[in-house]
Amino acid sequence: MSFTIAIDGPAASGKGTLARRLAAHYGFRHLDTGLTYRAVAKAMLDAGLPLDDEAAAVEAARSFDISEMRRDVLAEHGIGEAASRIAVMPVVRRVLVERQREFSRTGAGTVLDGRDIGTVVCPDAPVKLFVTASPEVRARRRYHEILGNGGKAEEQAILADIIRRDDRDANRADSPMRPARDAHLLDTTEMTIEAAFRAAKTIVDAALEKNS
Numbered sequence: 001m002s003f004t005i006a007i008d009g010p011a012a013s014g015k016g017t018l019a020r021r022l023a024a025h026y027g028f029r030h031l032d033t034g035l036t037y038r039a040v041a042k043a044m045l046d047a048g049l050p051l052d053d054e055a056a057a058v059e060a061a062r063s064f065d066i067s068e069m070r071r072d073v074l075a076e077h078g079i080g081e082a083a084s085r086i087a088v089m090p091v092v093r094r095v096l097v098e099r100q101r102e103f104s105r106t107g108a109g110t111v112l113d114g115r116d117i118g119t120v121v122c123p124d125a126p127v128k129l130f131v132t133a134s135p136e137v138r139a140r141r142r143y144h145e146i147l148g149n150g151g152k153a154e155e156q157a158i159l160a161d162i163i164r165r166d167d168r169d170a171n172r173a174d175s176p177m178r179p180a181r182d183a184h185l186l187d188t189t190e191m192t193i194e195a196a197f198r199a200a201k202t203i204v205d206a207a208l209e210k211n212s
């Protein structure tokens with residue numbers, strides 16, 4: 001059986017960075033589940049379809065290749081916003097959650113990050129983290145990331161986007177973003193990436209020890 005590390009948290013909280021570090025450290029496979037919602041959103045946008053076309057979104061959710069998802073192609077802020085609008089549709093979630101669960105069962109260990117991993121996708125995961133940071137710090141980090149990649153951005157606009165997306169994700173009826181009851185909360189507002197990794201590793205090591 002696969003040992004799954006479930007990581008959730010709001011937009012730009014650092015959950016993907018942490019998930020990638022943990023996966024590399026333990027030799028586990030990683031799935032950024034946000035990319036699955038983004039892949040559906042991009043397919044809809046590229047086809048010029050309205051984002052609330054459920055039948056088309058379900059078809060897109062069934063047909064894209066998970067192994068072909070690329071963060072650099074799907075990272076755009078507008079795609080994140082569209083993904084969050086698509087993510088309110090229960091029928092789309094059902095298809096994607098099944099594909100994410102399938103991934104979580106492969107190999108000796110997996111790391112999945114998203115919004116509902118600890119609560120819905122992998123509720124039996126032996127270790128769950130909920131990563132947060134203040135909205136202002138998250139907006140600043142994302143701003144510097146975009147600039148570092150040669151893009152243009154406005155910090156205040158990013159902050160407004162993040163707040164709007166968090167609100168939609170936390171208040172939708174199906175699978176709202178929230179920490180699982182047994183999740184460890186990790187507030188990285190004042191933490192470096194390295195400090196966040198070390199704190200998470202201590203938690204994961206304890207869970208691995210308990211499972212052995």
Ligand SMILES: Nc1ncnc2c1ncn2[C@@H]1O[C@H](COP(=O)(O)OP(=O)(O)OP(=O)(O)O)[C@@H](O)[C@H]1O
Pocket residue numbers: 009010011012013014015016017018034141142144145188191192193194196
């Ligand atoms: N503890 C930290 N200290 C400083 N910068 C950080 C920290 N954690 C993450 N970052 C930076 O913040 C930005 C957002 O991190 P990341 O992409 O991992 O967030 P995310 O939660 O996966 O985002 P998304 O919601 O878009 O999936 C990245 O530029 C990353 O390098």
Ligand SMILES: Nc1ccn([C@@H]2O[C@H](COP(=O)(O)O)[C@@H](O)[C@H]2O)c(=O)n1
Pocket residue numbers: 011012033034035037038080083084085087113114115116117165169
């Ligand atoms: N498990 C998940 C993961 C993501 N979403 C939705 O997708 C949007 C984009 O996610 P990013 O992590 O790439 O920013 C996000 O805002 C959520 O609406 C989800 O619902 N469940």
